[in-house]
Amino acid sequence: MEDSDVINFSALEKELQSALAADKKYRRENDAKFRAIHQNVGSYEEFRDIVLASHLKPLDKKDKAGAPRKQPWNAIAAGTKQQGSAFCDVIEVSELHPRTAAEFSRDWRRFGGSAPDRYRLLISLGGEGLRRIFSAEIGFGLLGEFLSVLSECLQPGDVTAVVAVLEGMSQTGRFGLNVSFLSQEEWNRCLQLFRRLLGIVGDGIPLTTDEQCTELPGIEGDKVLPKHNETTEWENVEEKLKALMQLYGVQVECLK
Template sequence: MASHDTDRLDFNKLQKELDAAVEKDAKYWRENDAKIRAVSEQKVASYDEFKDLVAASHLKPLNKGDRLDNINEFSKHPWNPAASGAKQNSDVSKTSQTRQGEVKVPKNSQEFAKEWQRNIKTPQQRYTYLLNCGSAHLAQIFRTEVSFGLLGDILAALVIFEKENIKTVVDILLSLKQSNRFVLSLQFLSKKEKDVCAQLFDKLSEVIEEDGNAAELRETVSGLRADYLTS
């Protein structure tokens, strides 16, 4: 009799997990539909561009055979950086020091997003992390795209830059601009993120004006402002 009760309790627990997973799946599809409507409203130029946008979200649909623990894990990661199923190789990744301790410098955009979400959370930590990655490495890992929702976070981290790092910040902005889907990423910045972007360029301009010998940097920032604040 006790065994029967135990089995019943386990079944009830499993049913609750299943109900929760189904609700999370439904929420995902509601959000997915909203993204599609947003694309339509923004008048994406071509179907190929639309497909690029969907790919940029890095979201993986649930399969019929997915286990409950996999479904729950999926719900914790809006960019789903582990969708490829590739295992991380800690021997390949370089390391650097941040205020939080030892963290990996990512070898690709998936590792960047995973580290950014899990361990690099405050503006200061994210700013330091970007500096440690460096503009050249960021240009490499974001060559194809800046993951959906990530560009706004990066701009918010850069806005707290220190004067002595202005050249590095400008180089990072240049590296992000080189992404193949940069314009598409800009289109999905929120109003608040666009305001932060404007604040960043205002601060850059103010710092440059204080330096009477930064004509070349002033010209670069002026061009970047036009690129980032077009939408």
Template sequence: MEETGAIDFCALERELQAAIAADEKYQRENDAKFRAVHQKVASYEEFRDIVLASHLKPLEKKDKMGKKKNLLWNSYATQANDKQDREMELAQVRRKTPLVFVYTRKLIQIKGWDGLPETSADFYRYWRRCLKSGQERYQFLFQLGGKDLGRIFQADVGFGLLGEFLVVLAEHACREDREAVLQILQSLSGTKRFGLNVALLSQVEKDSCRDLFGKLQRMGRNCGADGLPEGTVEAGTAALQEEQNEAERETHLRGAGQRKEADDRLIKELVKCYCVS
């Protein structure tokens, strides 16, 4: 209503159209939910995808066959131009999407990209399109670390990704990375619907999970009293005796023992979370 008492029919029409659209959306998504339940989908992700795609309609015959395909009279003459067009399109995509990676031992640099993925969708795209080998995927997980992975997947770990993470970590985890791997596993265990993701692991992925925790436990046993690998304990003893007194050494060993106990407790908790038998 305006001050003069006139009715704003345009505003009323907009409100009516918005209400109609909202009601149609509700009915459409509600029907999609019942359809998904009737189909007995295997996971929440499939259920969600069916609901989100409820507004899509199948193509009709006229949509696929409406235009006639024009045949080229001289295909050889156009091959060079087609190749140039494809190269130009690929160059444009590369400028927008980080498709080229440079890998080092502890760092992955993405050409054409200033940062790391901020969302689970970005991560999924990089993981599928750009990282082809297990070593590349392991380096990518290692660079992100447990904190960033927990932030990216705070809502949910995409269907199938948890199993792939476990396979990659089991194949490439080493003693130097033990603490970082534990942090990654701990962060993933705190994501939503983690129990469902564990229940949906395949037998191969469950075996990799069991192998991973076995490897982590062996790494912990193969460390000396101060938390260093056995080969470095004797080499560092002389230096410690020269630089530190007995009280300082005892404090150091006591702290290392406490850290080892904390790691052992963490592994036991993670074994329960990941249902490792």
């Protein structure tokens, strides 16, 4: 039997446990959203705090100040270091093919400290892949993370791919609600992303390239003169961007 035919049951078990944990987290946070709505919270910050603290449990009557604790106050935070060791192996984006929101959350966490890897994951899945994975809705907080990563790692040659990602995300469930829950920092990243996209298209920079994201790029030097057969493509991308700006609630005045 070849090495490639050997089933790694340990790795399968870790992935199963990770998927189950991601699904449990999704359901828990989703329930917290509905509780916050029914409580008529006064601000987005209060709503966000309720969702982020959904894993915490109230103290029991038997709990006393100064008494030894049998379990950590925050089991999620305490388990972070243990979970980190399970994903310490080098994972290539091309090896990941998430089909559900739980599988995507698992893979997304693997690249927690690497914006370029997360960027490549979004680009590799494309708009259609993301729309299919998040047909119900994009998990709480993820839309802001997506926009931040796209804004930070945008490459001039990836404009059409990024536009497709933005388009696919806009077709997911409860998209308008997700946009309304963006924090101020996430909203600023969204504005920065659209500003850069329109700037790249306006400068006539080629829309496709083999470059990969390694750092936040700058647009310097002389403008690239568009070829005649590329002009129509640039115009189509610009029209898509303007339509997407309305879906994301971005006003033209905000980009000036």
